[in-house]
Structure formats: C-alpha cells, structure tokens
Amino acid sequence: MTAVGFVGLGIMGSPMAGHLVAAGHQVTGFDLATEAVRKLAQTGGRTAGSVAEAVDGAEVVITMLPADPQVEQVVLGEGGVLEAAKPGTLVIDMSTIRPETSQAVARAATERGLRALDAPVSGGETGARQASLSIMVGGAEADFAQARPLLEALGKTIVHVGPAGAGQVVKAANQLVVGGIYALVSEAIVLLEAAGVDPGPGLDVLAGGLAANRILDLKRESMIARQFQPGFRIDLHHKDMGIVLAAARQAEVALPVSALIAQLIAAGRAMGYGSLDHSALLRVVEQLSGR
Numbered sequence: 001m002t003a004v005g006f007v008g009l010g011i012m013g014s015p016m017a018g019h020l021v022a023a024g025h026q027v028t029g030f031d032l033a034t035e036a037v038r039k040l041a042q043t044g045g046r047t048a049g050s051v052a053e054a055v056d057g058a059e060v061v062i063t064m065l066p067a068d069p070q071v072e073q074v075v076l077g078e079g080g081v082l083e084a085a086k087p088g089t090l091v092i093d094m095s096t097i098r099p100e101t102s103q104a105v106a107r108a109a110t111e112r113g114l115r116a117l118d119a120p121v122s123g124g125e126t127g128a129r130q131a132s133l134s135i136m137v138g139g140a141e142a143d144f145a146q147a148r149p150l151l152e153a154l155g156k157t158i159v160h161v162g163p164a165g166a167g168q169v170v171k172a173a174n175q176l177v178v179g180g181i182y183a184l185v186s187e188a189i190v191l192l193e194a195a196g197v198d199p200g201p202g203l204d205v206l207a208g209g210l211a212a213n214r215i216l217d218l219k220r221e222s223m224i225a226r227q228f229q230p231g232f233r234i235d236l237h238h239k240d241m242g243i244v245l246a247a248a249r250q251a252e253v254a255l256p257v258s259a260l261i262a263q264l265i266a267a268g269r270a271m272g273y274g275s276l277d278h279s280a281l282l283r284v285v286e287q288l289s290g291r
C-alpha cells in the first residue's frame with residue numbers, strides 16, 4: 001500500500017485515481033472542481049481541500065492537469081507540491097506538457113530533495129477507464145522502478161523512454177500521429193459520403209485492411225453519427241500540436257504534415273469546436289468542402 005496524493009481529477013484523473021484506490025492504495029485527491037473530489041470519495045478515496053493537503057504525508061504524488069500553466073502552478077508554485085511534499089517524495093506528472101517544463105520540474109524536485117518523473121499517457125478516456133493506458137516515462141531508472149507497480153494499476157504498456165522530458169517527447173510524437181489519423185479518417189468519410197457511398201461498410205473494409213488502426217476501430221461509428229462529446233477536447237489537442245511544433249523547432253527538424261494537422265485543429269477551435277472531441281476534425285474537413 002502506497003500513500004498517494006492525486007491532483008487533477010478530470011476526465012483522465014478521475015478513473016485513474018479510482019484504479020489506484022481499487023488496487024489498495026491510500027489515495028488523497030484534490031481538484032478545483034469539488035464535484036470531482038466528491039466522486040473520488042464515493043470510490044473510497046480521501047478528499048483534500050488544497051494541493052498541500054493532498055500531498056501531506058504522501059510517498060508518491062501524481063498530477064493529471066490540463067497544461068503547462070496548471071503544472072507550473074500546482075507543482076512549482078507557492079503552496080504547491082514541491083513546497084508541501086516531504087523530502088524523498090516521488091512526483092509523477094502524467095499531464096501532457098512541454099518537455100522543457102518537465103525538465104524544470106525534475107530540476108526543482110532534485111533541488112528540494114524530491115524526485116520527479118514525466119509520465120504522459122495515451123489511450124484516451126477509454127484507456128483511463130479500462131486501465132489500459134500506454135505510459136511513456138522520462139526520468140531516472142531507479143525512480144521508474146519505484147513508480148512501475150503504481151503505473152501497472154493504470155496501464156498496460158509502460159515504458160521507460162529516457163531521461164527527464166523524454167516521456168513528453170514521445171507523447172508529442174504520439175499526438176502528431178493521432179492527429180494525422182483523425183484528419184485522414186475524416187477525409188475518407190467526406191469522400192465516401194460525397195461520392196454517394198455509405199461510409200459504414202466503407203470504413204468496415206478499411207478497418208480490416210492495411211489502413212486498419214485503433215481510431216477506425218473505436219471511433220468510426222461515432223464519427224459517422226456525428227457524436228463528438230469528449231473524450232479528448234480539440235482545445236487539448238491544439239495545446240499538444242503547439243508542443244509538437246515547439247519540439248520540432250528545438251530539435252531543428254521539419255515536420256510539414258504536423259504543421260498542417262496543427263492548422264486543421266486550429267481551424268476547429270476557430271469554428272467553435274474547441275470543447276468537442278478531437279474526432280470533430282471531421283466538421284473542419286467537411287466545411288472545407290462546403291458540406
């Protein structure tokens with residue numbers, strides 16, 4: 001049994017914290033949304049009224065927050081995780097943020113006698129609910145070894161990919177591939193419908209051939225039915241494409257297709273779809289053809 005402080009009980013964090021409770025850990029959770037904290041209490045977790053309270057006495061702290069500013073505030077800020085946690089605590093940030101921010105967190109943790117890992121995830125809300133996430137971990141090998149049993153309660157593919165920040169670089173690579181597949185599945189649906197071919201059986205065939213992928217498996221029916229409740233919001237994928245393009249600039253590589261995907265997602269936000277699931281990229285592709 002590990003004493004875990006958990007901050008950020010949203011679409012992903014809520015089921016993840018629930019799995020840790022179910023695995024027998026003592027989980028104390030905090031979120032700005034009181035409803036999210038209440039939900040954790042219903043599953044047997046403990047509730048906290050602040051970040052400092054959630055972290056008090058924890059051996060491991062997990063954060064699952066929207067983006068860089070929230071991680072900077074919650075982890076590095078006044079009254080935050082690094083200030084409130086006892087020395088030796090392992091801080092695992094599972095949010096998707098810039099690699100540089102994860103490296104800054106790791107440095108600040110070391111300065112305070114704590115340890116930190118970046119451990120972003122892939123698999124979406126379904127993966128979080130089914131504890132089948134892919135987890136890409138950056139940081140020290142020994143810290144990864146300590147984190148592994150906890151992470152095994154949350155995911156199936158758990159890989160140490162390198163030093164601090166490396167997990168976020170792998171996540172950036174993941175997000176450009178996911179964005180590209182959504183854009184192309186959207187184009188396939190628009191083409192089929194415009195040409196008078198039923199996209200249902202059409203995509204069934206694609207899902208059995210070389211074009212097979214998990215997005216076709218999990219999302220083709222909801223996309224054809226235009227059901228876009230999140231899931232993973234366009235706003236968050238927009239944030240992630242910013243991370244991809246910044247990482248590309250940092251590494252001095254050209255990623256032209258990623259730049260195009262980023263613009264399609266930006267168009268989705270501009271069209272007012274920011275709070276819809278990223279499968280709503282279909283709406284953007286449709287509107288480009290006046291449909």
Ligand code: NAD
Nearest residue numbers: 008009010011012031032033065066095096124125231232
């Ligand atoms: P979400 O917005 O549903 O959850 C974030 C939670 O953090 C919210 O409940 C919010 O109230 C809370 N929060 C924000 N600021 C806070 C603060 N200062 N103190 C305490 N709580 C605070 O987002 P999500 O979909 O769960 O995503 C979380 C992270 O996981 C993001 O970085 C996202 O990119 C990543 N991610 C999401 C998915 C997905 O499918 N939703 C998949 C993989 C990765």
